[in-house]
Amino acid sequence: MTDQKSTIAFVRTHMLEQLPPPRGEVGPAKWIKENLFSGWFNTILTLLSIFVIYTALSSIIPWVFGGVWSASSLAECREILDGAHAACWAVINERWQQIFYGTFFPSSEYWRTHVAFVLLLVAIAPVLFETVPRKLLFVTVVYPFLMVWLIWGGSLWGPIGVAAGFIVAYYAGKIASNYTGSGLSALIAIVAALVWWFFVGPLVVGMLDSVVPLLPLREIQSRELGGFVISMIIGVSGIALSLPIGIVLALGRKSDLPLVKMMCVGFIEFFRGVPLITLLFTASLLLNYFLPPSVTFDLTVRVIVMVTIFSSAYMAEVIRGGLAALPKGQYEAADALGLDYWQAQRLIIMPQALKISIPGIVNTFIGLFKDTTLVFFIGIFDMLAAAQSIRANSEWNGITWELYIFIGLIFWVCCFSMSRYSQWLEQKLRTDHR
Amino acid sequence: MTTMIDPPKADGFRISQLLYDTRYRAITIQVIAVIAFAMIAVFLLVNVNRNLASLGKEIDFGFLSNPSNYDIQQVLVDYSSQSSNLRAAYVGLLNTLFVAFLGCILATLIGVTAGVLRLSKNWLVAKIMTVYVETFRNIPVVIWIIATMAVLSEALPQPRAFRGENPDASMWLWDSVAVTGRGTYIPRPEWGAGSIFVVITFLLSLVAIWAFGRWSKRRFEATGQILPNVWIKLAIFAVPTLLVFFILGRPIALVSPALKGFNFQGGIQLSNSFLALWLALSVYTGSFIAEIVRSGILAISKGQSEAAFALGMRPSRTMNLVILPQALRVIIPPLISQFLNLTKNSSLALAVGYQDLRATLGGTTMNNTGRELECMLLMMMIYLVVSLLISSGMNVYNKSMKLKER
Numbered sequence: 048m049t050d051q052k053s054t055i056a057f058v059r060t061h062m063l064e065q066l067p068p069p070r071g072e073v074g075p076a077k078w079i080k081e082n083l084f085s086g087w088f089n090t091i092l093t094l095l096s097i098f099v100i101y102t103a104l105s106s107i108i109p110w111v112f113g114g115v116w117s118a119s120s121l122a123e124c125r126e127i128l129d130g131a132h133a134a135c136w137a138v139i140n141e142r143w144q145q146i147f148y149g150t151f152f153p154s155s156e157y158w159r160t161h162v163a164f165v166l167l168l169v170a171i172a173p174v175l176f177e178t179v180p181r182k183l184l185f186v187t188v189v190y191p192f193l194m195v196w197l198i199w200g201g202s203l204w205g206p207i208g209v210a211a212g213f214i215v216a217y218y219a220g221k222i223a224s225n226y227t228g229s230g231l232s233a234l235i236a237i238v239a240a241l242v243w244w245f246f247v248g249p250l251v252v253g254m255l256d257s258v259v260p261l262l263p264l265r266e267i268q269s270r271e272l273g274g275f276v277i278s279m280i281i282g283v284s285g286i287a288l289s290l291p292i293g294i295v296l297a298l299g300r301k302s303d304l305p306l307v308k309m310m311c312v313g314f315i316e317f318f319r320g321v322p323l324i325t326l327l328f329t330a331s332l333l334l335n336y337f338l339p340p341s342v343t344f345d346l347t348v349r350v351i352v353m354v355t356i357f358s359s360a361y362m363a364e365v366i367r368g369g370l371a372a373l374p375k376g377q378y379e380a381a382d383a384l385g386l387d388y389w390q391a392q393r394l395i396i397m398p399q400a401l402k403i404s405i406p407g408i409v410n411t412f413i414g415l416f417k418d419t420t421l422v423f424f425i426g427i428f429d430m431l432a433a434a435q436s437i438r439a440n441s442e443w444n445g446i447t448w449e450l451y452i453f454i455g456l457i458f459w460v461c462c463f464s465m466s467r468y469s470q471w472l473e474q475k476l477r478t479d480h481r
Numbered sequence: 482m483t484t485m486i487d488p489p490k491a492d493g494f495r496i497s498q499l500l501y502d503t504r505y506r507a508i509t510i511q512v513i514a515v516i517a518f519a520m521i522a523v524f525l526l527v528n529v530n531r532n533l534a535s536l537g538k539e540i541d542f543g544f545l546s547n548p549s550n551y552d553i554q555q556v557l558v559d560y561s562s563q564s565s566n567l568r569a570a571y572v573g574l575l576n577t578l579f580v581a582f583l584g585c586i587l588a589t590l591i592g593v594t595a596g597v598l599r600l601s602k603n604w605l606v607a608k609i610m611t612v613y614v615e616t617f618r619n620i621p622v623v624i625w626i627i628a629t630m631a632v633l634s635e636a637l638p639q640p641r642a643f644r645g646e647n648p649d650a651s652m653w654l655w656d657s658v659a660v661t662g663r664g665t666y667i668p669r670p671e672w673g674a675g676s677i678f679v680v681i682t683f684l685l686s687l688v689a690i691w692a693f694g695r696w697s698k699r700r701f702e703a704t705g706q707i708l709p710n711v712w713i714k715l716a717i718f719a720v721p722t723l724l725v726f727f728i729l730g731r732p733i734a735l736v737s738p739a740l741k742g743f744n745f746q747g748g749i750q751l752s753n754s755f756l757a758l759w760l761a762l763s764v765y766t767g768s769f770i771a772e773i774v775r776s777g778i779l780a781i782s783k784g785q786s787e788a789a790f791a792l793g794m795r796p797s798r799t800m801n802l803v804i805l806p807q808a809l810r811v812i813i814p815p816l817i818s819q820f821l822n823l824t825k826n827s828s829l830a831l832a833v834g835y836q837d838l839r840a841t842l843g844g845t846t847m848n849n850t851g852r853e854l855e856c857m858l859l860m861m862m863i864y865l866v867v868s869l870l871i872s873s874g875m876n877v878y879n880k881s882m883k884l885k886e887r
Contacts, residue, residue: 082604089603094606186778191694278490315793320868321861322825325843329861332853336532417621431623447631455620455628462619 149273273428293362369404409469573841592770777812
């Protein structure tokens with residue numbers, strides 16, 4: 048063995064220094080080679096995209112950033128630009144109130160929409176994020192009543208009266224449940240609330256109002272609302288209402304009771320089958336035919352109802368998909384634990400089904416929010432109507448892009464943040480081990 | 482002992498069982514639901530009756546056979562202002578279906594391309610497609626329709642720009658297509674003698690393609706050999722028709738539009754309202770389809786493509802034989818519901834004045850005759866039938882594609 052070793056010509060006695068990898072295999076160079084120029088097809092694609100990006104940006108950037116921000120009319124704007132092709136953002140600068148608050152909203156009351164908006168953020172924060180203190184949920188509960196008071200004005204007694212109906216229902220149900228079963232006491236609670244809302248409540252509120260009006264605000268009619276505010280009102284109410292209604296419809300569609308199921312299927316298929324615009328026209332033109340002559344509904348309320356019904360039909364289908372995706376074992380396990388139908392839904396089925404359908408639910412929300420633009424066609428003064436009236440104005444006649452880009456940007460920010468939130472939530476709730 | 486416990490009733494029925502016994506509760510709930518539903522329905526019908534009576538109207542569809550007294554810009558079948566309101570509604574429906582059909586095709590093309598490119602290994606292309614998808618998905622379609630209309634009517638040259646020795650604008654595609662601010666003019670085919678044979682040959686070759694596809698699939702399943710299907714199908718598609726076309730001495734001619742007076746004459750005019758609606762709906766829906774295609778392809782587990790590579794399949798064949806057949810099962814149902822959405826969104830033609838079903842039956846006819854109730858009900862029913870037809874088509878397809886579990 049020993050002399051064999053001596054015949055070996057070379058034995059390395061120490062390790063060599065590690066060499067750095069070849070220049071082309073690290074850092075940006077490698078990344079570019081792999082992601083942009085791997086093969087002739089990829090190279091062509093890259094060059095083509097660079098060309099597209101260049102042509103797009105070379106016309107957009109000067110237009111956007113070379114724009115004029117202060118001018119009082121389009122003519123003045125053009126004068127300042129002096130033939131250059133650039134945006135006239137001055138229109139936004141001059142008329143942003145009209146786009147945000149609508150044409151008729153009294154400017155002395157703008158602060159109310161600001162307060163309502165900030166409170167909205169506070170109210171939805173505990174719903175969206177678990178880390179927010181749970182006590183803020185109180186704001187969430189009272190927010191709908193506060194919002195009505197802030198936007199439409201009047202005395203605070205009215206919203207308090209409506210809210211009291213829920214408290215009445217709660218206590219009526221609680222007392223009744225001492226004497227009878229849960230089904231009957233729920234019925235009693237509902238009857239008590241209805242009695243309060245239609246008979247007792249208005250009397251009490253009227254009396255309190257005449258004695259001491261609580262924090263009265265200037266009343267604002269629905270037709271004075273407009274712009275981003277009305278989109279927000281319709282969008283947020285529709286979103287808040289369509290989820291619970293959608294859940295009920297989905298459960299109805301999955302139910303074993305044939306008649307209930309039939310009604311739910313009919314409802315869902317009808318509202319999914321017709322365009323929203325026809326429903327909105329129905330709300331604005333036909334609703335008077337279906338109501339007793341003395342009853343009239345505010346147009347905004349009609350629109351909220353229609354938008355809610357429309358998107359709850361979509362919501363029902365999304366949630367039905369989530370329910371269908373649950374393995375049958377989950378239902379059987381719930382039965383085996385002795386849970387009744389509602390307990391099983393609340394504790395076992397719905398948490399999982401809703402988690403599965405988060406992307407669909409948020410997509411429906413986004414669709415609903417975008418659909419609020421359609422109210423423009425039935426004469427509600429939303430942002431599109433504001434744009435229309437600004438364009439019809441002699442000072443700004445001929446302006447197009449700046450307004451629509453601005454409105455589009457507002458929608459984009461809202462919808463994009465919703466979809467990002469849903470992705471984040473999905474990531475957070477993911478429990479499978481990947 | 483005379484005080485005894487009541488003997489348990491063997492099969493007596495107590496009223497409370499209706500509420501607490503699960504055997505009867507189902508019936509109770511349904512009866513209550515039906516009664517509530519019936520009460521609401523009766524309430525609405527009674528109100529409608531009373532309101533109509535107080536207005537001195539009654540439900541009457543007779544107005545449908547009266548002359549419509551208005552013109553429609555784009556007509557696909559014979560129509561004049563003397564035609565009936567029903568005919569006008571029919572023309573409107575055809576316009577709706579026309580833009581919906583073309584929109585579905587274009588949206589699918591755009592969406593599939595964007596979806597596949599978004600998965601591309603090329604970083605730049607993938608990012609551009611992400612920007613496209615996120616921009617279009619998150620802005621309402623009405624804004625896109627209005628913006629497209631503004632581009633078409635304001636940024637495009639007027640017909641007079643085409644005139645003169647040195648015109649400011651020129652026609653596209655060898656002087657056959659004129660894109661102007663007043664609409665786009667495309668060549669009109671002129672059917673000469675013998676053109677019927679060309680058409681018949683074309684239809685026959687479509688049948689032949691279908692037959693060849695079936696035969697080649699059966700051959701593949703029996704022998705495992707794959708023919709160059711795409712090329713053969715393309716040959717069947719083009720060669721016989723072209724042969725007949727030239728043998729018969731080119732019976733079908735294309736008449737290009739030409740500038741006469743103030744406007745173009747001779748071609749087919751596609752109005753700007755149609756183009757704006759079509760393009761905006763397609764590009765908007767395309768962004769949704771792109772997401773569907775992307776998630777459909779991603780839904781196929783990586784093991785499938787790895788297994789295919791392990792068997793020695795080429796990437797293109799892996800895509801065609803392994804990934805796509807499985808991905809399609811995921812893609813098709815949401816794709817069809819996007820088609821449905823596109824069809825319903827075509828009612829936003831309102832924003833640009835394209836005369837679809839809503840503009841004829843639910844617009845001018847309704848305003849002229851004052852029959853809101855009848856017009857709206859009829860219009861909703863028509864939309865409903867169209868939607869149900871599309872979705873039942875989807876169900877048939879779903880059933881045929883479903884995994885056969887045994």
